[in-house]
Amino acid sequence: MKGRQVARPDNMSGDDTAGGPRDSQQAPLLVAPGEDLGDSGEYSAGHGVVAMNGRLRAVKQGRKNTQDGTVSVEPRRTAYVPRPSDLVIGYIEGCTSNIWFIDIGAPFNAILPMSLGPSKAEFGGIRKVLDIGDAILCRVQEVEENHSSVVTMKGMGLRAIRSGTVEEIDPHLLGRLIGRGGNNLRQLKEETECRLIAGDNGRVWIDGEVTGMVEARAKLNDLLMEAKVAEYGGVA
Amino acid sequence: MGIPLVPKLLRAHLAELAENDSRHDGRGRFEGRDLELEIDCLVRAEGSARVRMGDTIVYAGVKFQIMTPYPDRPNEGGLMCSAEIRPVAGRGWEPGPPSPESIELGRVVDRGIRESGCINVEELCLIPGEKAWQVILDLFAISDDGNLFDAFALAGIAALKSAVLPAERYEIGEDRPLGVAKTPVMCSYHKVGGRFVYDADKREELGGDERIHITLGDDDHVHSLQKGLKGIFTAAEFDEIMVEARSKCAELRSLLDQKLAGE
Amino acid sequence: MGGYGDVRCIDENGIRLDGRTVGEIRPISIEVGVVPVADGSARMRWGLNDVIAAVYGPMEAHPRKIQRQDRAVLDVRYNMAPFSTTDRIRPGFNRRSREISKVTAEALESVVLTELYPRSKIRVEIEIICAEAGTRCAGITAASVALAHAGIPMSDMVVSVASGKVHDIVVCDLNKEEDNYGEADLPMGILPNSGELVFLQMDGDLSPEQFQEAWDYNMGAVSVIHEHMVAALKGGEA
Numbered sequence: 001m002k003g004r005q006v007a008r009p010d011n012m013s014g015d016d017t018a019g020g021p022r023d024s025q026q027a028p029l030l031v032a033p034g035e036d037l038g039d040s041g042e043y044s045a046g047h048g049v050v051a052m053n054g055r056l057r058a059v060k061q062g063r064k065n066t067q068d069g070t071v072s073v074e075p076r077r078t079a080y081v082p083r084p085s086d087l088v089i090g091y092i093e094g095c096t097s098n099i100w101f102i103d104i105g106a107p108f109n110a111i112l113p114m115s116l117g118p119s120k121a122e123f124g125g126i127r128k129v130l131d132i133g134d135a136i137l138c139r140v141q142e143v144e145e146n147h148s149s150v151v152t153m154k155g156m157g158l159r160a161i162r163s164g165t166v167e168e169i170d171p172h173l174l175g176r177l178i179g180r181g182g183n184n185l186r187q188l189k190e191e192t193e194c195r196l197i198a199g200d201n202g203r204v205w206i207d208g209e210v211t212g213m214v215e216a217r218a219k220l221n222d223l224l225m226e227a228k229v230a231e232y233g234g235v236a
Numbered sequence: 237m238g239i240p241l242v243p244k245l246l247r248a249h250l251a252e253l254a255e256n257d258s259r260h261d262g263r264g265r266f267e268g269r270d271l272e273l274e275i276d277c278l279v280r281a282e283g284s285a286r287v288r289m290g291d292t293i294v295y296a297g298v299k300f301q302i303m304t305p306y307p308d309r310p311n312e313g314g315l316m317c318s319a320e321i322r323p324v325a326g327r328g329w330e331p332g333p334p335s336p337e338s339i340e341l342g343r344v345v346d347r348g349i350r351e352s353g354c355i356n357v358e359e360l361c362l363i364p365g366e367k368a369w370q371v372i373l374d375l376f377a378i379s380d381d382g383n384l385f386d387a388f389a390l391a392g393i394a395a396l397k398s399a400v401l402p403a404e405r406y407e408i409g410e411d412r413p414l415g416v417a418k419t420p421v422m423c424s425y426h427k428v429g430g431r432f433v434y435d436a437d438k439r440e441e442l443g444g445d446e447r448i449h450i451t452l453g454d455d456d457h458v459h460s461l462q463k464g465l466k467g468i469f470t471a472a473e474f475d476e477i478m479v480e481a482r483s484k485c486a487e488l489r490s491l492l493d494q495k496l497a498g499e
Numbered sequence: 500m501g502g503y504g505d506v507r508c509i510d511e512n513g514i515r516l517d518g519r520t521v522g523e524i525r526p527i528s529i530e531v532g533v534v535p536v537a538d539g540s541a542r543m544r545w546g547l548n549d550v551i552a553a554v555y556g557p558m559e560a561h562p563r564k565i566q567r568q569d570r571a572v573l574d575v576r577y578n579m580a581p582f583s584t585t586d587r588i589r590p591g592f593n594r595r596s597r598e599i600s601k602v603t604a605e606a607l608e609s610v611v612l613t614e615l616y617p618r619s620k621i622r623v624e625i626e627i628i629c630a631e632a633g634t635r636c637a638g639i640t641a642a643s644v645a646l647a648h649a650g651i652p653m654s655d656m657v658v659s660v661a662s663g664k665v666h667d668i669v670v671c672d673l674n675k676e677e678d679n680y681g682e683a684d685l686p687m688g689i690l691p692n693s694g695e696l697v698f699l700q701m702d703g704d705l706s707p708e709q710f711q712e713a714w715d716y717n718m719g720a721v722s723v724i725h726e727h728m729v730a731a732l733k734g735g736e737a
Contacts, residue, residue, distance in 0.1 A: 032732050033653040034654065034656055076648065076650060079557055079650065093241055108618070108619070133242055135244070147616070162245075213249075214258055278628065279547060280585055280630065299582055318590065323624050376626075376628075378553075379536050405585075
């Protein structure tokens with residue numbers, strides 16, 4: 001029970017998480033829920049941090065980041081919480097005569113009213129437009145207090161997804177997937193000759209020739225593995 | 237188990253992968269996932285095993301009890317198999333009474349083991365008409381990423397083969413091995429994208445169609461078969477997987493023998 | 500003195516059946532990620548206890564009747580596997596498990612920031628694979644780690660441990676014989692940062708002095724256990 005190996009902080013500056021594998025050179029400062037992160041007078045509380053009794057406290061487990069006067073924790077896993085204007089990939093789970101219910105990977109399904117859908121349907125014909133099990137690319141229009149949301153397909157590029165495959169990654173890794181200025185994503189598209197769209201809910205649409213898609217998926221998995229190593233020294 | 241949504245895109249993608257002789261995780265058509273087999277991992281059980289196939293993880297535990305033989309079989313003990321897939325194993329597994337899926341799982345694995353005759357129930361008799369050993373095999377899933385059937389079957393037979401009768405605890409004599417001389421092994425094939433593949437994972441199960449479970453004994457004798465879920469298959473398709481099953485079952489059998497021999 | 504038959508749990512030198520002194524806790528090891536399909540998971544081995552906790556969520560709270568408009572609910576299930584004890588446990592409804600599930604949920608709800616996810620639920624599945632006294636404590640502790648692993652926000656983790664009395668001597672972290680033959684059991688759930696409590700039960704017979712001793716043993720064990728929890732989350736060996 002002695003000699004526990006715990007990650008040592010090498011430097012506290014922490015930087016923007018949207019970098020690639022280069023970040024793995026510094027030992028990350030890992031924190032656990034309940035850990036004290038300093039005085040709440042000096043810094044403000046960002047994601048994964050709350051101010052309690054004059055102190056900042058981590059409420060999530062992950063890597064501590066200090067940037068622009070805010071201390072936050074980049075967690076190993078985040079449940080997707082929809083925000084207005086998020087681009088998301090969803091699946092039709094059900095419908096009434098004029099509303100579709102969409103699974104967007106959040107605690108609650110989103111609603112897509114027919115008026116915001118791809119086209120108007122005749123009465124009783126809503127499933128001819130979008131059927132149960134169909135996949136769509138849509139945007140979050142508004143979010144209620146309890147995180148249930150309304151999505152829209154009115155907008156550029158928003159459409160039903162009829163080919164390809166959708167992979168899921170943890171939303172907080174999107175930065176790594178996309179890369180600075182979109183570099184990583186662009187490189188992946190070129191190398192595999194696939195269309196790639198990353199939704200803010202962690203769902204990634206890949207479309208192209210079968211061999212290209214297989215390659216894209218493999219590279220995606222490699223990237224996720226690298227991210228785990230960078231964040232935690234190799235433990236999932 | 238709640239009925240999961242099957243995205244149409246998934247089915248279409250699995251079909252185009254199949255046409256390309258690919259699987260979504262890069263495996264070959266009859267290739268299994270990484271397999272881990274551990275014996276004697278539960279100290280409170282008289283026989284135990286843990287099997288991991290990819291991200292599917294299950295335990296099997298053997299416990300013995302003393303039973304009164306059934307009136308029509310006074311010289312026999314008993315074997316009971318019980319399968320539980322608790323909510324711990326996945327988002328889709330809900331609490332409550334056993335679902336039809338988990339009941340089918342338990343019964344199919346039970347048949348494969350029982351029909352091979354690998355447990356001699358007469359040897360379990362202690363006093364005819366009065367006392368006999370009851371062997372209880374509990375199959376317990378803790379992570380479901382597909383193909384619980386094969387994981388349960390392998391863990392089950394591994395636990396039985398390493399089980400020791402706790403005679404001392406019941407003051408009936410000395411502890412001795414249960415003595416399971418045969419090794420029935422199950423292989424399951426799932427139709428995904430229009431063709432049967434071995435060791436389907438959760439995604440393939442979700443987007444796939446029917447499945448076939450084959451339990452073979454040491455000499456390639458067939459001990460149980462089960463076709464599950466909706467779908468139609470041909471005799472030729474069945475012949476193809478039966479050939480595969482023979483070689484795969486032999487492979488798993490020899491892996492188990494190695495483990496039991498302490499390697 | 501105390502107990503059935505001739506089982507002597509502590510010898511004349513103050514050494515217990517498993518070689519510990521009266522103030523020591525059993526060996527502990529914790530790892531995360533043991534249920535790959537879950538949102539978060541942890542395994543805790545504590546003495547011979549082997550406990551797995553898995554977390555799913557937050558998700559929509561079904562059935563409707565358990566939903567709360569202002570916060571998430573914790574849907575906790577504590578269960579012992581049939582092969583976890585010397586005498587097999589028949590699967591099915593069990594009152595003891597139901598009670599432990601409830602007090603565990605109440606302990607964890609005291610630290611999880613549930614207001615962030617109104618109308619939803621967070622499932623916590625605790626499975627005892629192998630049992631050796633103190634399973635509810637191991638369950639609560641493993642569940643805390645699993646919740647953290649799942650990224651569920653918590654103001655602190657819960658460290659749970661039980662001390663008690665056997666042969667009229669107060670001991671820390673009861674083992675199986677001490678639990679069976681002893682005279683008192685005091686399990687507690689403590690927040691490492693503040694020393695505050697979120698879980699407390701007791702049964703048996705303790706004088707005021709003995710009660711204080713047992714209480715202090717539990718409090719004293721918190722930092723060691725907490726170190727294991729944090730190390731497991733940070734990816735070090737635990």
